[in-house]
Amino acid sequence: AQRVTQPEKLLSVFKGAPVELKCNYSYSGSPELFWYVQYSRQRLQLLLRHISRESIKGFTADLNKGETSFHLKKPFAQEEDSAMYYCALSDKAAGNKLTFGGGTRVLVKP
Amino acid sequence: AAGVIQSPRHLIKEKRETATLKCYPIPRHDTVYWYQQGPGQDPQFLISFYEKMQSDKGSIPDRFSAQQFSDYHSELNMSSLELGDSALYFCASSLGVRRGVGNQPQHFGDGTRLSIL
Numbered sequence: 001a002q003r004v005t006q007p008e009k010l011l012s013v014f015k016g017a018p019v020e021l022k023c024n025y026s027y028s029g030s031p032e033l034f035w036y037v038q039y040s041r042q043r044l045q046l047l048l049r050h051i052s053r054e055s056i057k058g059f060t061a062d063l064n065k066g067e068t069s070f071h072l073k074k075p076f077a078q079e080e081d082s083a084m085y086y087c088a089l090s091d092k093a094a095g096n097k098l099t100f101g102g103g104t105r106v107l108v109k110p
Numbered sequence: 111a112a113g114v115i116q117s118p119r120h121l122i123k124e125k126r127e128t129a130t131l132k133c134y135p136i137p138r139h140d141t142v143y144w145y146q147q148g149p150g151q152d153p154q155f156l157i158s159f160y161e162k163m164q165s166d167k168g169s170i171p172d173r174f175s176a177q178q179f180s181d182y183h184s185e186l187n188m189s190s191l192e193l194g195d196s197a198l199y200f201c202a203s204s205l206g207v208r209r210g211v212g213n214q215p216q217h218f219g220d221g222t223r224l225s226i227l
Contacts, residue, residue: 034215043113044153044200044218086152096204097143097166098216100152 002027004089006101013077014109021072021104023061023087032090033063033070034098039083047085048072057081077108112137114219116201122225123191131186131222135203141165142184143216144176145200153200159184160206188224196226 003026013019025031035047048056050063050070061072070087087101115134123129135142141160145153146169155168159178170176173191178184182203188195202216 043220046215049215097155097158102152
């Protein structure tokens with residue numbers, strides 16, 4: 001069975017500092033990984049998907065199959081980055097359902 | 111751009127009552143997913159539909175049922191409600207996996223906050 005782990009429940013950084021959100025997964029097949037962000041009282045929004053290899057809002061994430069990780073990084077955090085971040089894995093074998101990690105709350109202090 | 115629409119946004123029910131949550135996917139999306147997010151928890155997959163057929167089932171209680179209609183909107187029916195059913199229920203939509211372009215990203219609605227008294 002697939003599993004997604006986000007070891008940090010809360011990350012608190014100062015504005016302008018780098019931030020890295022860890023995500024590890026276990027999956028027997030070829031996974032597709034996503035990062036979703038949930039700002040206060042808003043819907044889950046897709047931030048990144050690993051196959052896109054793009055940078056959104058300054059965030060990047062690289063899939064490391066050897067370490068089974070998909071860490072999210074941003075070199076200079078902004079206050080508007082304060083939100084809940086979920087790493088998710090898509091299960092191709094079962095109709096694309098998402099398995100979410102426990103989430104990491106990011107707080108960017110001024 | 112049009113997004114996933116869920117109704118109602120908030121719903122208050124008492125124990126043992128029934129509730130119906132509705133989800134209208136993004137136009138041309140043929141796949142709908144339901145997730146339940148309890149207080150302080152990550153979203154948990156409940157059930158999904160592709161082209162009006164159930165495509166996968168997760169941790170959905172037997173008291174719940176769902177269906178997808180010909181216009182691709184979906185309804186989640188919940189009966190014999192319990193206190194533990196209080197949660198935020200998200201619907202998401204995507205293009206179907208079987209279109210041969212790999213897994214499509216899911217787009218989420220604002221959710222329905224269900225409170226059981």
